[in-house]
Amino acid sequence: MVDRSRDTAGDRRAPAAGRAGVRERVRAARSRTGALVARVPARWRYVLALFVGAKVVLALVGVIALSAWDGAPAAPPADEANMRADQEAISSHRSISMWFAWDALLYDHLAREPLDGAWNDFAFPLLFPFLARPVAWVLGGDTAMALLLISNVAFLLLLWYATALGEKLLGDDASARRFTRYLVLLPTAFLFQAALTESLFLCLALATFYYAEQRRWVTVGVLGYFLGLSRSVGFLVAVPLALLLLRQHRYRLDPRSLWGYVRTGWPLALIPAGWLTFMAFCRWRGGDWFAYKHAQEKGWGIRVQNPVPVIWNGLTGVETRDAARVWFAVVLLAVVLAGARRLGAPYVVYALLMVLAPLSMGPPVYKSLLRYLLAVFPVGLVLARWARNATADAWLGATLALLQGALFVVWLAYWTHFII
Template sequence: MKFRLPQSPARFRLTTTLGTAAMNAVRSVAARYQWLIYPLLVFLLTRGVVWSAAYYAELAMPSPTSDAAWHALPNNVFLDVWARWDSGFYLGIVDHGYYFEPGQQSSVAFFPVYPLLTSLVKPLAGSTVAAGWLISNLCFLGALIFLYRLTEFEFRDASTARRAIFYLAAFPTSFFFSAIYTESTFLLFAIGAFYFARRQAWAWAVLFGLLCGATRIVGVVMWGVVGLEWLRAQGWTLQRSWRREAWSTLFKTLRTQWMILALICIIPLGLISYMGFLKVKFNDPVAFSTTQAAWQRQTNGPVKVVYDSLASLRGSDFLTGMRVWWHVLLDVGSLIAVLASSVTIWRRLGESYAIYSLLSMLIPASSSTQSLMRYILVVFPFFMLLGVWGKRQWLDTVLITGGCMFLGVLTTIFVNWYFVA
């Protein structure tokens, strides 16, 4: 039997020192790259749960047998569950191009950036559904990274950034970030535009803002948002607009930075380019608006639309008409939540954040309250604010527990062809 002599004190100290140094190096790397590591962990955790829930919900529950319940990939349940409702229009655009039939629901209502990205990835992914799913999830990961960095930049607090991205990823309707919808793509571009504008990287801010306008009609507001951020960088805000020195400084700056302002003015080209395409192909540059009537959407203003939605509940019994009740209440509740928090968003983050938040909800609410609990997903300043409020332990517990619980329920409903938003 061989006996090993114990280490000498000097050797033991050397081993301990090396181990401590290695641990410190790991901690240093983790701290330096937490803006990447934490969003990646949140993405993997929440998407893993959502993907699993969707897969087993489809297997365990019977789907409707009507003609509306089509299946894009019937032999691949994992991917097929993410092609529901409006996904069919995006898949059709990629595979067959745009079509427009006046008076009927037509694919021109859906803007081109997401289908374009999907078509670029399709040869690598192997199918249109796989490509769309891949784009949605990669864009969501990118959005989480940008949101982390932007929140940390604004509040100088990593814990607030961590809470903000987790609340977003665990929000009840956040399963749309993995579906073949534009939520994740638009969110990435919107946060990116804000992030680069706050960093005064104007060329990048303009590029992301332009992409917003070609992804959704609401994206055109990024023209004003990036413009306001440029004004703020020069010391001019709406609150200071009555001060003479604010205007004096602005005019002096314009003499040397007019090219940046001119660059910002090209942001609407995203929308204008799509309108030009529609004019050439269908002789109707606003076909995306014309076809909205087929979805019973008419611009009546948010006040009348909300009033009519609530009035529709009068003759509906809560139990027998539960589906109508929960749709209206959750959609209107999402709008009220953003409206109520907009003043605080203005105070804590600035006027551009508040204006973006308000218009992101008020523009769609001007024609219908339907799907507002999906549209709130791109109102990222609201989640940044929740990240601040989440310092209260009880609220943090409520947001995480309630969010995860309803996320599972709504995911199950969505993949089984029941309309959510």
């Protein structure tokens, strides 16, 4: 007679042993994953988590918002439908195509088409679209994806340099992380992920300040050259960096010190040289050193003027949307000036330049003002110092996140013309 009780017990033990083996393999996999993660430097772990988190959240919000407008009579109106068609031509995936609006489409044109000397060939500094050309070659000629890749890699590096600079200026890791997080939570920081120059410009600006704080002035000059090529205000960053050099030498102005400034700080001349290179390119291809200026005037009616009346007219005019945009600039200036003593002259001057220079373009800047204000990174340093208390940090972070979410949805509804 066969003893089946022994077989039954064996059958029970076999699944149990199998489950134990699965659990053991899962624990081993977790251990290996944990070991790999532990080998990543702490700063990079934080930066990567912030980068991935921002991308996932905004992708979800963007796709949901765009889906909600499907079939809505005014989304977009008939006279604004071309941009939606251009986006769909770039990609059928909304999580990708939504990052192309306004200037992003013009950058794609500059990256894709040969320059023929037309006025709009010189309407933008060419670093961003020209970087996309070799990247697009690697990607099989897809200039749109090349632009998006460049802006997102710059966004990732921006976060690293922000954390590193924050540790230097704020003195501790927790404050540096707050500073970086607030840069990601600024009202229009979603534009760091778009195919625009915001992330590239701020990445280069943060990098120049980081290396300047380390007194690596040749590196500052090389990066500053590309900063000067990236946007029209890039060459102005030479001014606060020169102040940083003076501060490192305690603002001494005797003859021997002047020679020391020249010997140490000569790479700062490379920053305006970047913009002069673009001017020389305009002369070579378009026959006009000031082709950029003339293109801005012809395309958008931009003329340099006193920024103070521009601020006043924006606040007191009949257009409430202009007033709302200018109030963002006023609040940024107020925050920076309130924290000026701790920031120091170089960072205050940089912030003032990044606010007032766009406003000197006159009323046409109103529609793009919220984009340009992203460059004012010192505001994040002030907020990081103010929000040392955990409760204040939580409330400030939540407020900024809600504000950014609202503005992101407004930007996706590009036909409102509120953020261009």
